[in-house]
Amino acid sequence: MSYALIVSEVRRGVFEERNLDSIGLGALLGKETVLLAPDGAYEINEKLVDTVVKVKSAEDVYLNPMNMGKILEQVFGARGKPDYILFTQSSSGTEAAAYTAGLYGFPVITDVSAYDKEAGVFLKSYYSDKVFGQFKASGGPAVLTVRSGSFREFAGEKAAAAKAETMEGAPAVDSRTFVEYVEEEKSDIDITKAEFLLSIGRGIGNQDEVASYEELAGVLRAVLSGSRPVIDKLWLPKARQVGTSGKTVKPKVYLAMGISGAFQHIAGMKDSDCIIAVNKDAEAPIFQYAHYGIIGDIHKVRDKLKEIAKA
Amino acid sequence: MNILVFTKRVAATQEEELRITGEGQAVDLSKVPFKVNDWDNYSVEEAVRIVEKQGGAVTAISIGDAESDEVLRRAIAMGAKDGFLIDSGQVLHDPFARSELIRSFIDKEKVPFDIIFTGVQSEDDQFGAVGGILGAIMGLPYSSMVVGIDSVEKDHVVVRRELEGGLQERVKIATPCVLSIQSGINEPRYVSIMGIRKASKVERKVFKAADYAAGTAKIEVVKWVYPAKKGGATMLAGELADVCGQLLGILKEKGVCQ
Structure with a gap:
């Protein structure tokens, strides 16, 4: 089956706004869009994608790149491998994208900020946006991280709400575990x-x-x-x-x-x-x-x- | 604790005008100065600090051409014991190909390590992917965006990862592992020219990239292009006093300055 898998980012109960850019690129790619998300009570506009798959994993388990590798194995088992896997260009998104690419031997292009459909190339920044490379990927689903703010205008509502599915979570690894969040120190200047x-x-x-x-x-x-x-x-x-x-x-x-x-x-x-x-x-x-x-x-x-x- | 640190010599393009050659075949770096990748400088410093406190050795490794010896000398001047150059001749754009080369090198040369440090990204290509791919293909746990190493124990480390908006998360990772170090984690020590000169007396080993399995590139650059021009700014031009006068006029108009 031909589809784009959007690995969304949810942190502290919030569906991050930058997921809209992954959704937007997914729409541009013209494939069925399948959005992966962790368990939890948060809001998603379910008209933006074709299918929402909720994984029965706690948020911190889902955000761990090594667990994500196992979760994706289940997704591939159930639906076959996608054509694209889209992560957010963020601390956790980039980490999980690289690890996923390594686990499965997939090509990876990070910080994608534009897509030329005709040429089939993704634009990626070099030298702090002074030039951009037009990249092509081959040999498996392309793993992409999507620059925030680049594609959200293409995330349009569909006529119907997404098909809702649930999936069992994978057992969490113990080689990397979440301990706690650390807030920034308070400052007198805001x-x-x-x-x-x-x-x-x-x-x-x-x-x-x-x-x-x-x-x-x-x-x-x-x-x-x-x-x-x-x-x-x-x-x-x-x-x-x-x-x-x-x-x-x-x-x-x-x-x-x-x-x-x-x-x-x-x-x-x-x-x-x-x-x-x-x-x-x-x-x-x-x-x-x-x-x-x-x-x-x-x-x-x-x-x-x-x-x-x-x- | 044996720590391998990857360090890269990169084009310092911050204040350079970059030119794309021909029909987008390449970016002309012939007139651009080179320097150590900022992120790697922080990584080397962090590795050296751990070893100074807990014993062990830091080995600095660079993939690149012969000129990359300069970042190895720098790492040695900062406290690394050894410097290995994997001479690759040409630039490997694909982070996958780079990670495969590193794995093959470590395996074949049986380089001992407890932790591998990479910078979060390199300033030139900003891929930020080598550490993660390397962790996965070596079957090691991984963390990126490390802004603090709280403790280094026999079988694990506790690190802080930078998230967005000033937030961090603390995670526990079993060793051996791969960590990608974020800029700002420490204050890298000053390296004097004398220090680098002294470091050049320490032998750096050179290996040929061709002797290791590099893997096939999975991505390729079809063309280089300049960024799309957006609206762009209204440029204030003229004599310095005139330009500054205009600027102050704008501040007044916006109501933020009398």
Whole structure:
């Protein structure tokens, strides 16, 4: 049977919104769409796919890539192998996709952000979105991870609700087990509440520059935030991170200085009312998402802004 | 505790303009500087810290051309005992082919290990798949996105995985295992030029990729393309003072700045 298997992601009782992108790509592929989901009481719009298969596995068992391998074995046994297996491009989705590909010897393409139906190729980012490779897979069902925000517009409602099926869960492995969730430490600053964020990235160069951007934020009455490289280097605390692994922000103005715009960062700020980007690289992906852009030396822009604003 | 760490030499393209050659056959990297993959730098640091505390040895392994010796010297300068280069000549785009090569190499050379570290992804291709495939084909448990290693015991490790929105999960994994290390897990030590020079006195072994089963590539790049242009920004141009004046004008207009 010809079908696309959508391995959905459910965490802490929430059907993650990025599943819509997997559903959208599934629809584009033009196959019967079968959505796999764990046991639990959460909402799914059942008109978006042809079949929903609920596995009688607890959420944490289902999210474990090694258990997923066993669950998929049962799916294949019941319906045959699919043409495509779609995971979310996320912490757990990517982990399970790679492991599944390895277990079954299937080709894998991660971070798929577009599909050209005529050519039968999937677009995958290289060098932080500076170029894309058009990929073809062969030798088995293609395992894909789907970039959040890329395909949800193609997830359309069908006339009828999906066929509902249930499946016994597989016994959980003991070589990897879930212990607990760890919440982020509380911080006195909540960047999601700020109306104006000044966000700094790798382009600031080194730690000594941070204080001067902090000063600029003070002058402009903005709150200082940062992209992943700045947080990784401990130049700013984790609570100030904008992006998928940090905070999603929607300020009135988002002023990005020295941020090239990795998609994980874009996903965390693209809904801001007004995005202004300053970067010395004219090809930086962030200029595609910004409303206003300045190509230039961010330190010079910083110093001049301070000078004019103080005057 | 013996830890194998994979480290890759990648093109530093952050501030480079990339050109696609011909009809999309290749990406021209001839004028781009190269460096160690950020994620691998964190992995090497994490491995060295564990060994410094608990004993054992770190072996750094790189797949690539002869130039990749530079990331091995770097790893040795940071504290790795050995450096192995698997000379592959050309770039293997397929993470599956890379994982097969690694498995075959470890099997054939009987390289002993308790844990294998890979970076979550490499900066160039951003596949993020080698660790997971490797774990599966070697029959080992796996975790990606490791942002903390809480404890290393005889038969298991407890790690923290980064999820979305600042959330983490703690998981327990039996050893031997494969872990993919996320950036930010530690503060990698500074490596001086002197340190790297000293490290070059440690012999690095070179192996030929052709001597191992590489597996057939399951995916291929048909063509390279530039990103689709979206609306794009309105560019503020002119003298610096003028541009900054315009920017402040926008801030005022949006009501966030007086």
